[in-house]
Amino acid sequence: MSIEKMAMPQLGESVTEGTISQWLVSVGDSVNKYDPIAEVTTDKVNAEVPSSFSGKITELLAEEGETLPVGQPICSIEVESAEHEGVSSQERRSPAVPVSEPEANDTSMKKRYSPAVHRLAQENHVDLEKLTGSGRSGRITRKDVEKFIAAGSETISGKVSEKRDDLTRTEQTGAASFSEAARQAAPIQIPVQRAQNEAGDVDVPLTGVRRAIANNMVRSKHEIPHAWTMIEVDVTNLVNYRNQIKNTFLKKEGHKLTYLPFFIKAIVAALKEYPRMNSTWAGDKIIEKKAVSISLAVAAEDALYVPVIRNADEKSIKGLAIAVDDLASKVRNNRLSPDDMRGGTFTVNNTGSFGSIQSQPIINYPQAAILSIESIVKRPVVVNNMIAIRDMVNLCISIDHRVLDGLITGHFLARIKELLENISAENTPIY
């Protein structure tokens, strides 16, 4: 005697489940092979399920109205004869493939390094001999190296924070030691610290973009000795001029005229005069770029993109306004292509749009400088020994101190200031 199980049959192609609409037998009934035992409904057909065995029903495994996947047991039948013995489990299991367990002390793969392991070790100066591999046969995996780097960084993080204290102190001593502070900032090992979760914390998985931003920021701060300075500019003329023409412009061109294209125009003009600002550090030399292409920092929901206005020096204020609009809408609609991000030579960051009045931007690697335009605010200032209410804006710049010094940066900023303060209908054509 043996117990057999009846399974939900497959009633037609693409049918993957069936509903028992009615049981035609009860527990204890005797059935012959091919006797109907239940009615089953699928979304294609209704059918009676014939018994595959002769015997006594011992258990109904599904209620009427219950839906079961094809192959799931629906009832048990006690079979008298021995006809099924030996093959009772319907299908013979194929013999399990013996899994060869590697011996615990097998380290034959310890020195087989994958490209990822090689790269991580080289970039982070990890001596792979010191690691124990968790992979098969003692292989050191990428995760092993990442864990090792994360653990190692905790021990040096103390030193880093000391150095940072030094930095802030020197910065406070003023513009005189501006360059000195930057020199000290040279190569600091940025630790990758793994924070521990506490109860209630939410894990936010990294998107590809977030990871790219993180890598670029670390790389820039790590390799480039940043120095920073700021000037203030009186843009009352710009504000008046733009107010005067913005409605006509919108009507005529269908684009909003913001302040940004005016700033970019002035920055581009100054870059043409001071090509060293538009350059890149190349290890054994400095490359002054011929093209003037402006990377524009544009914020999206949870990421920052820096699409590029190619050959910005060939564009009018109208052309710049449209280019800015285009890039912003591409970012919003997630339509940026990698091509849109390539070829920038200098970055402009419109931090004023968040209401910021001062910022220390991180250079967009491998460029030599980044300039942020802060909020335009009305402030009392002294003009011709009188107090006046003027529209003032701060321009902040971070520079690669390997490429640029305070003097040239100062000239560059002074030129931008001059251009902006002298904006007027006569000398600032829109087209």
Added chain:
Amino acid sequence: MAVISYIEAVTQALKEEMERDENVFVMGEDVGKRGGVFQATKGLYDEFGEKRVIDTPLAESAIVGVGIGAAMYGLRPVAEMQFADFMLPATNQIISEAAKTRYRSNNDWSVPLTIRAPYGGGVHGGLYHSQSMEAIFANVPGLKIVMPSTPYDVKGLLKASIRDNDPVIFFEHKRAYRLIKGEVPDEEYVLPIGKADVKRDGDDVTVITYGLAVHFALQAAEKLAGEGISTQILDLRTVYPLDKEAIIAAAQKTGKVLLVTEDTKEGSVISEVAAIIAENCLFDLDAPVKRLAAPDAPAMPFAAPLEKTFLLNPEKLEQAIRDLAEF
């Protein structure tokens, strides 16, 4: 949000697009009164009538040929191949005409044609009702090939295919039709063709696949999470042209990549995915790129045990993922 089946998502997308645009019409074998052999066009004949839900003769070359002509004339035909296996008589129309018309006419003409075709095994369909046909068309610039895995993706991508101004082959997994159910928003939405989708995030092993195998991967990943193995799953959704950026990002994330297809292995879509990873991700790879696919045998066998051996299942994926995790 309503929970609907994969095939209901097909029907809803067709119905809504036909309501939205009177140029949209469907045609195919038995799609009219019968509602299609799988019932994908159920109810459309009653709602839109015989001029927009057209029963055709048993001639796939004619179905696609008429579709191309109507599309060039300004209509938006949705041609149904009863089974993807039967597309072969129409390959000349698809590859040499539909795919090339825009290019050949220097942009004067285009073919906004959608070809729907049920593919895949696991329904005991035997040699002629189980094949995966994507690799045949995945080397033909001018075509787009969409292969969604969930009702949400089916609806959003079928609508996008109908609205696309060039020919799109829309492969529907026939075993998924009634097996896979999922939430679909009540409001209107369209998904972008050409974008892969991360269906699960993880950092030990990356699985890149499409169609029904996405669900096998999700089941395997769930089980492996209990063993501390964290699996990232990228659903290609469009297999031609491939979303290279998403593939590269997914491969870089873990450095251990398993590529899965129900199609036979050599020359399959995932082989191209492997090439993209090889070209771009050398210094992120921590293990050989692995492929899990059907054996290089001429067809899906009819005998049940053989069909089972031929097909993918969650256990096969689980074993392959674990093997990579332990590498």
